Amino acid sequence: MCYTVTYLTKRKVKYAKRAGADEEEVKELERQLEELTAGQPSMYHVSGFAHPRLLCYSREEAPHFELLRWGLIPSWVKDTAQAVTLGRQTLNARGETIFSKPAFRQAAHHRCLVLVDGFFEFFHFGKRTYPYHIRLRDDEVMALGGIRSTWNDPSTGQPVGTVSIVTTSANPLMARIHNNPQAEGPRMPFIVPRELDALWLAENTAPEQISPLIGPYDESLLEAFTVPPLLGKQASPNTEVAIQAFEYPELALL
Secondary structure (H helix, E strand, C coil): CCCEEEECHHHHHHHHHHHCCCHHHHHHHHHHHHHHCCCCCCEEEEEHHHCCEEEEEECCCCCEEEEEEECCCCCCCCCHHHHHHHHHHCCEEEHHHCCCCCCCCCHHHCEEEEEECEEEEEEEECCEEEEEEEEECCCCCEEEEEEEEEEEECCCCEEEEEEEEEEEECCHHHHHHCCCCCCCCCEEECECCHHHHHHHHCCCCCHHHHHHHCCCCCHHHEEEEECCCCCCCCCCCCCHHHHCCCCCHHHCCC
């Protein structure tokens, strides 16, 4: 789940305010964003399997934004083939096991906020899947819990920053939508409440302090609605159409 997200670079001021602690810091973060996203188009619908670079915020060493490749590659990976395989398996990281799974336990100590405007989930009905867009009711920036890693690509000698989005059990709203019969129960991304930012981003915090933070977000603060098809021949392009409400008659009586 949570293999597709939307984030719009035109909302730079909101991103900076979500991350910044005071007015001076917000201005510096806005400057960082201008440099980081110069020339980058808005992403209304982006799939994790394309391994896009997501906008992430960290306070390690100093408050900063960075674009990290979606699909975590642990630093211990030795070759490109293994990196490609693991990168497709690590778009998400189950919050219950981030400190124990070999692929995640090192990255779990390097946490960040993945700043997006919302995410997509697919509802299964009959033989079809129907995309829902989920966002905050107040249309503010959504901060997803992320864990990050830097991998040195042996083919280029260059460091590659990567990230995985942490997931948790679903709240009632997401449990109704994420009904994939092949999934191990309904899930949702870990949406970090603003009041937990400091603890989530703190360095050298013990796992027993972090693990209890990871839980479902209050459903009353979220809104979800169906959007036009995102997969197949009728898939919406990377435009505003992808996040506009769209009704499917066959779902009206559910």
